[in-house]
Amino acid sequence: MIALMRVAVVFLVTGLGMPYSFGQNVDTTEYAGSKTCSGCHETEALAWQRSHHAQAWANPSDQTVDGDFDNTEFTHRGRKSRFFRKENGFFIETEDYNGPPKTFEVKGVGGLAPLQQYLIETEPGRIQSFDVVWDQEKKEWYHLYPEQQLLPEDGFHWSGPYKNWNARCAECHSTGFTKNYSFPDKRYQSDWAEIGVGCEACHGPGAAHVAWAEQSKPNKENLTSELKENGLLIEFTDKKAEIEIQQCAGCHSRREPFQNASPVPGTPFHDTYRLALLRDGLYHADGQILDEVYVFGSFLQSKMYQNGVRCSDCHEPHSGELRAVGNSICSQCHSPAGNKAFPTLTLKDYDDPAHHFHRTGSEGAGCVSCHMIERTYMGIDGRRDHSFRIPRPDISAKIGTPNACTDCHQDRTADWAANEIELRFPSSTRREDHFGLLFASARRGSTGLGEDLLSVARQETYPAIVRATALDLLTREANPELANQVGEFLNDPDPLVRRAAVSGLQHASSEVRAKNIVSALDDPTKTVRIAAARQLLGLPRGQLPPGASASAREATREWQQSLAAKSDFPETHMALGGAALAMRNPAAAISAFEEVVSLDPQLIQAWEFLVRLHLAQQNFAAAEFTLQKALASNPEDQNLLELKNRFPRQ
Structure with a gap:
């Protein structure tokens, strides 16, 4: 069994060598194309054509490029970029690249509003998203990260792995996408059925559906067992909200993919992705959004999700627009009339100063102002928290999290806001203890919290993502009795x-x-089986019963495949390095961590592992050379400087 994991690194580097031809669409009869769908579904198609989905990725043209390419210039921290046209193309000349100024042709347009990004090919097949973007409202160029001055060698530079369109963006900006990355020669040969989020991105490949529609008497014998009677893979029904939610969540979530290509619609979310929990840096301790986590993780925390509300209850699925304007979107359910689809609603007039205590029509009177706080990403793109939480400034006062009240009343304190809410809602039951207080303590490194974390995990009234996060925090306490x-x-x-x-x-x-682990290896969900495969590494030989070998091999194969699908991610090679360390294979660990720092020289932990591995092998020259390279890329990092001070002198 352990021998299976010894081939993990080899498994990654034996990818097929492929010819490269960026821009060649996938040749498949499974996809019919949105234009074909429009022939019958005209109303839906007209709504979709004006949506952000339809324009999530486009070829550059006079109709799709909104930025000023009339020989305009933009300078960011001393590096100039020039945007111009030549013949029928759009070009960017920039000093923000290795070597002398270089000119790139714009190969794609990403997004529509409130900003538009431009995609350039830095080498055959490799598409990067340029960090100088177009502000659609102000009609001007701006830099996504104005406070940063990243060197081209930095992993987060626009030319680095974290800004690679093939790996990080294209799947959710296209239909039927396949990344096709070849690890040995570090090249992409990405394919897709259609750029932009077309009809089949949500409804599935439509060729069989077209054949079904063209038959006067549908021939069920021609349909495979996976297809519905109408020839599609997925059906959105009123009775199964979870199908729709998980389909949207594939893109509208912070997650790690398990495969090389877009999953076909209808694939369960947890068989395709590993959802990020409420971790420090992504979410505040009380579950509010912090980093750009998109929607799913916050929506899972909401009472709406728990009561069967789905995305299309608020968002028209084809245009992407809200189904109503202003507070009307909320009062379609939260009103004296209620909504028969949700019988547990309290029938009450919430759109009233007696509830919101603000002047009617003012920003403060908006439901979203209090229950869906907004955070800005990419400089100008406002995204709202979909946990639909009740403001808790009393929690803010204790652990420093934001709250809706002081978001607007910035001259006031959280204590002031907490007192105001207590005065206005004296009989409220919404001031009970909150998991955020416990999570904040655990994040600070407080110990002795294990029983409390277990208690949260056992509390079935909490959302599953909260309970899972409690278990995740429990791993910080190396207590076998609790872990048992x-x-x-x-x-x-x-x-x-x-x-x-x-x-x-x-x-x-x-x-x-x-x-x-034996039981988890056969879990019905891939995300659990892969987690179990990872846990096999630390088990002594012979611990698994003989009958578990087949399950162990299959779960390990799934994990290996998920790693191979992300062999262009620095994070993948960090995982491989950790696996190699667990297997006491220093050569494989060194190989993995060297790949990490080649992709992301600012990933300090990988440098530290490399130095210590060389020292453990008494290869002092390699250790010193590695430390010099690490400091050259990170001259002010305190961990590396401390390591240098403790470095053995020969």
Whole structure:
């Protein structure tokens, strides 16, 4: 079993060599194309054509490029970029690249509003998203990260791996996308059925549906077992909100993909992605959005999700526009009339000063101002928190999280806001203890919180993502007695909780780990099975019962495939390095961490691992040379400077 993981690194570097031809669309009979769909579904097509989905990715033309390419210039921290036209093309000449100024042709247009990005090909097949973008409202160029001055060698530079369109963006800006990255020669040969988020990105490949529609008497024998009677893979029904939510979540979430290509619609989310939990840096301790986490993770925290509300209850799915304007979008349910689809609603007039205590029509009277705080990303793009939370300035006063009240009343304190809410809602039951207080303590490194974290995980009234996060935080406490209790969550109905439980077993006794991992290897959800495969690495030989070998091999194969699909990610090679360390394979670990720092020289932990591995092998020259390279890329990093001060002198 352990021998299977020894080939993980080799597995990654044996990818097929492929010819490269960027821009060649996939040749498949499965996809019919949005133009074909429009022939029958005219109303839906007209709505879709004006949507952001339809214009998520476009070829450059006079109709799609809104930026000023009339020989205009923009300078960011001393580096100048010039935008101009030549013949029928659009070009960017920039000093913000290795070597002398270089000119790139614009190969694609990303997005419509409030900003538009331009995609350039830095080498055959490799498409990068340029960081100087067009502000659609102000009609001017601006830099996405004005406070940063990144060198071209930095992983977060526009030419680096984190800004690569093929790996990080294209799947959700296209239909039927396949990345096709070849690890040995570091090249892409990406394919797609259609650029832009077309009809089939949500409804699935439509060729069989077209054939069904053209038959006067549909021939069910011609349809495969996976297809519905109408020839499609997925049906959006009133009775199954989760199908729609998970389809939207594939793109509208902060997640790690398991495969090389867009999953076909209808594939369960947790079989395709690993959703980010409420982790520090992504979310505030109380679950409010912090970094750009998109929507799914916050929506899972909401009472709306728990009561069956779906995306299309508020958003028209083809145009993407809200179904009503202003507070009307909320009062379609939250009103004295209510909504028969949601019988547990409190029938009350919420759109009234007696509830919101603001002048009617003012910004403060807007439902979203209090219950969907807005955060700005990419400089100008406002995104709203979809957890639909009740403002809790009392929590802000304790742990420093933001709140809707002082978002607007910036001259006031959280304590003031908490007192105001208590005065206005004296009988409110919404001031109970909150998991955010516990999570904030755990994030600060406080110890002795294990029982409290287990208590949150056991509280079934909490959203699954909150319970899973409690188990995730529990892994910081290396307490075998607590970890031995985590196995009980492997029977939880939600895969997020089961996945976190598998990871939480790392500090359990080897007997408890083996027993629980065996059951997780056959979990119905891939995200749990992969987590179980990762936990196999630390088990002593012979711990798994003989009958588990087949399940272990299959789960390990799924993990290997997920790693291979992300061999262009620095994070993948960090995972491989960690796996190699667990297998006591220093050569494989060094190879993996060297790949990490070649992709992202600012990933300090990888440099530290490399230096220590060389020292452990008594290769002092390699260790010193590696440390010099690390400091050349990160001259002010305190961890590296401390390592240098402790470096053995020969």
